Amino acid sequence: MTPASLYALVGVGLIVLGLYALSVHAHLLRKLLAFNVTGSGVFLVLVGLARRTPAAAADPVPQAMVLTGIVVAVAATALAVVLMLRVQATCGRAALNDDLGTLEPxxxxxxxxxxxxxxxxxxxxxxxxxxxxxxxxxx
Amino acid sequence: MPDTRSTSVPGTVRARALPAGPGPTARLILLLLLAAVLVGLATAVLSLPPVAPGLGAVVTEHLPASGVEHPVTAVLLNFRGYDTLLELAVLWLALLAVWSLTPAPLAHEPTANPMLAALNQLLAPLMILVAGYLLWNGGHAPGGAFQAGAVLGATGVLLHLSGRRLPRAVDGWPLRLALLLGVALFSLIGLAVMAGGAPFLTYPPASAGGLILAIEAAATLSIAATLAALFLGGRP
Amino acid sequence: MSSLYLALALFLLLTLVAGLWRVGRGPTAADRMLAAQLFGTTAVAILLLLAEAMDSPGLRDVALVFALLAAITVVAFTRRAWQPERLPTSEPERLAERAGGAA
Amino acid sequence: METLITPGNDAWVAVLNLLLDGLLGLLLLWLAWRTLASADLFRAIVLFIAFGLVLAMIWARLDAADIALAEAAIGAGVTGALLLAALARLHPDRPGTQARPRGSDAS
Structure with missing residues (x-):
């Protein structure tokens, strides 16, 4: 196993871990962390697979994509934080009711x-x- | 502060007996689905050839025409300029959404802390310097608009946390201009090259280096302003 | 020489794992935060070693950015998420802290 | 100087590289798990900051210095501060994770 595929597999693990936590946790901040972990897993798979080049340098195209992806992820996180605070302001708590999948007023x-x-x-x-x-x- | 736990908000959140996630059946189905995802993705990763050329050779081949020497910057700002332009637009849209959701919370920062002021005097100029260095580096080494913008945006966050506020004069349209500058200059230059008969966002190789640097400088400013404003969490 | 750098990086990574224990245990929030800051310092050292071992000078810039920006998290922590009352400081210290904050 | 560690420098480099990569990968997975399973939100955020740090080192290992730079600036600079500020606004009275009581100073 090469380091490239090792890290890609770690990325796969992160995706699954993040998806599990995203669906299981009710608190929105935890969902946000899980979303970020999943995103990191996707980036890791992309960059890991980009490292399979025979030469010393890695494939720059996936790297550029991940670079923009990281900045978009932080923007999405900031938007989600504001949404979460709005949910708390209207519903009194920042968690989703899991049974119904809806907000509980x-x-x-x-x-x-x-x-x-x-x-x-x-x-x-x-x-x-x-x-x-x-x-x-x-x- | 004795016994806050019983009266505070999180105490009630805890005490209100949150539904503890999905039930056992749902959890089992979820685990099975995720196991399928895990196995599928892992086999996909492992079944790929361990050595693949990728697009590196193509990028290297066209690197002289891109105007920069660093392949990642060439991909970001020349070969796949669309992605970067739209990515800047996404950042801007996220900020627009945040601003339309809520006004910025009133700042209750305890006033100037001498330690923080000293730290700022040391750190902020250095961070701005490093942002400029990274921006300049992007042409030939790791670095560029995103990294420089992130460092500059972090400087803004640091200044905000230590109680510095934007002066009133800069609060209005100059701030909006800074937020828009990246997208605006990027698309303007992209459109301007069409006057010479080239497709959108294809720079003439002779002037590509200068154009890319100009776009990157504008994008750095916009990314920094957007990140700092996103941290603020509302319309100022 | 490369093997020496790699071995040192590995050793530092192991010390980082040891530091994780404090994040998990740390009785106060400040303990956890400081352990994370310690990771930042260790990461700077590891990145500098990797820059030598992998012959990739760009990693020195990463270390530089890490060293510069490590302060921000801790500033955010002290300004936004820290409650000094929880800390086991003595009463006069706490009063001085408050007076400093209000002045 | 090359023969500080004697038996076949290349073999040692390969073994050390493998150990480093394996340890980094395991550490990342473990940190992600602890982040998502932690009962305390503040601890989860601190672990997430550490997660970003380890991820930056992994980008460095994957020859992606650009991404490592962005991750260092964003993971260490912006995301951590953002999440900590969000937690403080979410639970203003939370023991241990709260900004100092602002009203008590002013009034």
Whole structure:
């Protein structure tokens, strides 16, 4: 086994690991980490297979693709972070309800009272309550 | 801060008995599917010939006409310019989406910290210098617009974290201009070469080096501004 | 000479694995963060060794970027995600820290 | 100087290369697993930063210095800071991972 195929196999492992975590975890930040791990796995497969050249230098075309891919991945991560914070602002928590695959609104209030006032007070002005409402949820 | 755990938000997140992921049957199906993906991808990787020429030879062959000496830069900005142009557009779109979702959170940074100020005085100029070095390096060695833009964007993040804010004068249209400059200059030059009868984004070999450097400089600025603005997480 | 560089890089990688233990264990968040910073320093050394061993001078630039940017994560940590109350510091130190932060 | 490690320098280089590649690959997989399985979100993020670091070394091993540069700048510089800031905004009261209580200074 050459180092190229070794790293490509590690990349395959990362893809599978990331996909598993992406589907199993409910918390959105974990899903985001899993998404990033999967992306890294794809990059690793691409660059690993690009290294199979007989010469000293690797194939530059996949490398250029991965280079743009890394920058796009960080942009997607930043967008996902903002979306996640919006989900928390509207639903009170940054997690998906796995049974239905939908967001569970906080309106039928479950047992602990905290979190609710912050969410409703913050979303009225459209500002994320995470920053403005630090005092709101002390019952 | 005694006993925060019971009253704080994460405490409730924990206590509310989150559904612990999919049930056992769903998990089994998922594992089977993923095992199939694993085996399929692994066999695909292993069945490939261990030595393959790839496109390296083609790139090397056309390298003299590209205007730069480093193959990856040649691929990025000349041979596959479309990809890079659209990639810059994707960055810009991501920022547009972030800005339309939410205003930037109010900055509650504790005011100037002397340690951070000293660190900034040391680090920020060095990082800008390194960004310029990487940009210049892109022509003949590893480096280029993306790496330089990332380093410059990280400088912006560092300055933001230590409480520096953009002055009001730069906050409005100069910032927007910086964000757009990469895409704008890239497509302008790409269109301009069409006046000479060449297809979109094919530079004449004689001036390719200069054009690529100009595009890379603009793209560096745009990438840096976009990354820093994405870190901010909202419309300033 | 190349084998010596590779052996040193391997050794440093092993010390990095040892440092991972602290990330997993570290009682406070600051311990974990500092262990990650230690990885950054080790990575700089490994990359410089690899630059020699693999005869690829571009890797020195990677080490340079690593050395420069390692600070950002820790600045983000101290400015955004660190709660000094959790740290086992004495009361006067904590007050001084707060006064410094508010001034 | 070449004969610091005597029996056949080339063989040693091959063995060391293999060990280095294998260790890096295993380390990456292990870090990914720990990142995704960690119960504590802050620890997961720190492990993810370490993951990016090991990945940058792997790019270096694969002769992809360009990608290693980008990964070093983005993985070490931007993503880590982004995720840490996101965690702080997500759980403002979380013990151990919170920014200092801002209200207590001002009021």
């Amino acid at each position: 906080l309106q039928p209030p479950p047992t602990p009272p905290a979190g609710g006032p912050a969410a409703s007070a913050g979303s009225a002005e459209g500002a994320p309550p995470a920053l403005t409402g630090t005092t709101a949820h002390a019952p």
